[in-house]
Amino acid sequence: MYCEECQKRPANVHITNIVNGHxxxxxxxxxxxxxxxxxxxxxxxxxxxxxxFLSSMLDVDSFTSFDKKDNEIKCEKxxxxxxxxxxxxxxxCDNCYALYGSKLEYLFKRIHGNVRHTGKIPKxxxxxxxxxxxxxxxxxxxxxxxxxxxxxxxxKLRDEIKELEKEKSSEGGVCE
Numbered sequence: 001m002y003c004e005e006c007q008k009r010p011a012n013v014h015i016t017n018i019v020n021g022h023x024x025x026x027x028x029x030x031x032x033x034x035x036x037x038x039x040x041x042x043x044x045x046x047x048x049x050x051x052x053f054l055s056s057m058l059d060v061d062s063f064t065s066f067d068k069k070d071n072e073i074k075c076e077k078x079x080x081x082x083x084x085x086x087x088x089x090x091x092x093c094d095n096c097y098a099l100y101g102s103k104l105e106y107l108f109k110r111i112h113g114n115v116r117h118t119g120k121i122p123k124x125x126x127x128x129x130x131x132x133x134x135x136x137x138x139x140x141x142x143x144x145x146x147x148x149x150x151x152x153x154x155x156k157l158r159d160e161i162k163e164l165e166k167e168k169s170s171e172g173g174v175c176e
Contacts, residue, residue, distance in 0.1 A: 005032035075099050135164055 001011045004027050011027035015036075018024075028036065072081050078092030082100055085091055097104065108115045121129050138161050145154035 001027055003027065003029035003032050005029070005035075073099065131164070131168055135161065138164065 003009050003011045006029060009029035009031065011029055013028045013030060013033035015026040015028065015033070016023060017026075026036075072083065074081050075092055075096050076099075077095040080092035080096060082103060085096065085100065091097065091100075105115050138157055142154055142157040142161065145151075145157055
């Protein structure tokens with residue numbers, strides 16, 4: 001696909017605008033994309049677009065309550081500071097994950113909506129996997145209810161777990 005503007009170079013920038021429910025797509029080359037006036041103010045810089053986006057997500061002053069001195073804590077292994085990570089978008093080593101854990105957790109939650117990767121479930125074995133996940137989640141909730149001395153809720157959860165296990169065994173499935 002060639003650029004819609006110049007018709008000379010391959011289109012490697014794809015812009016989609018939705019205005020009043022009407023979708024308009026543009027397919028441009030890098031040079032023509034740089035010339036475009038974008039009404040939402042997104043500037044196209046192919047070499048640093050991701051790091052600029054990530055830097056805006058990591059802007060400590062705007063989004064978190066961390067102290068400025070926390071931004072200058074250095075990793076013992078690679079000597080990278082959080083400020084350097086925020087500018088470049090890449091951690092220096094595995095130790096950085098542990099060091100900047102709370103800040104990264106906030107970032108992952110902000111970008112992905114969750115801090116735990118759930119992955120995809122294959123269609124063939126999906127029922128069994130979903131059942132196990134549902135059963136494990138119910139068991140965890142049961143333990144929490146018992147620890148919090150919420151015995152009515154615990155009894156209800158216990159009955160749900162028994163019902164799930166009974167239902168699965170009657171279908172001929174395997175329970176844990």
